[in-house]
Amino acid sequence: MARDLAIDLGTANTLVYMKGKGIVLNEPSVIALNRQTGEVLATGREAWQMIGRTPGYIVAVRPLRGGAITDFEITERMIRLLLQRVGVSRFTRPKVVICVPSAITEVERRAVTDAARRAGAADANLIEQPMAAAIGADLPIDEPVGNMVIDIGGGTSETAVISLGGIVALEAVRVGSFDIDAAIQNHIRREHGIAIGERTAEEIKIAIGSAAETVDEATAEVRGRDLMSGLPKTVVLTPEEIRDAIEDPVSSIVASVVRCLAKAPPELSQDFLVRGMYLVGGGGLLRGLAARIERETEVPVRMSNVPLEAVVLGAGHVIEHYDALKGMFMGVRR
């Protein structure tokens, strides 16, 4: 008998929760393929290490962008391999709950459920990421009070107001931490004339990236390929220039939080001033982001204890109480 699963199918990482066991897999959503034969060479962490470092016949790709499947076939193969790794076989077909961005289209929804069913799931249901995040962040969403959760992922940022087990107001933008990495890549190419890979851009973001001024800021050295000479070159970056470079995606995220606050009913708005908003998702770890949101909204922002795992833990709770909570699935009439 298969144990049911909850999957956080993120643009950046995929996490799997097994009923009764907890988180059993946490890997980057990357797959490496042989370009000529189409065979899968690696998935997850192993494939992630290959990004930008592969010979011509290997391609390491992320099959999800902006929280949506960009390559259906590759996503299906990736899900199948991930499910095999947690013990799903042809004879053990579990029920699966998958977390997806709330703003995905009907076609994208069907693509995710079809991919999971073809990959071996007996039944696949979807749940909105902010709802799962609120459950996983242990917010009192069963009470008639305003709970606000900001989930900043690799490809999407979603802000939701939740009360009495349902979403009251929602705002989603297809901007996430990958857009911040891309902004860093573009800035270095434009201003310093060197090309860097997406992994290096991410390392710069982690090292010196920030959304607001912070204490003990340091500079960072970055190595890349000079666009003019083609030779390796080193430049020194300052936190201020990186802050300027990522201003566009950061301000889009902050603006979506402000729009969500404006959509919230007044009775719930006053709760936020006391209870604050909760920040989850890997993008929420960007230095100074909580302070920046707090400054622009004048509402306290708190960081979840488990920003990277909150969504899958929430979906895991849903799989543990499947019958009682199946009304929360996307597409189910409430």
Added chain:
Amino acid sequence: MPLLIIVAAIIALAILLIIRRTKRSDDAVSDFRRQINALSSDARKNVTDRVRQISDEVPADEQGEPNGP
């Protein structure tokens, strides 16, 4: 006589409809109650335990890179 049968059938149908409607609204109330109970902090104790376990294992500033391992 046939008129009596028709009237009785209509009354029976009306009673049946009322019973079904009441039952459906009772179901909705109990489903909602069940959902809210399943989201309560008592029911989510396993989630809180796992959160505590993860935060004890990894300090907040070492929780890894946002987009990678």
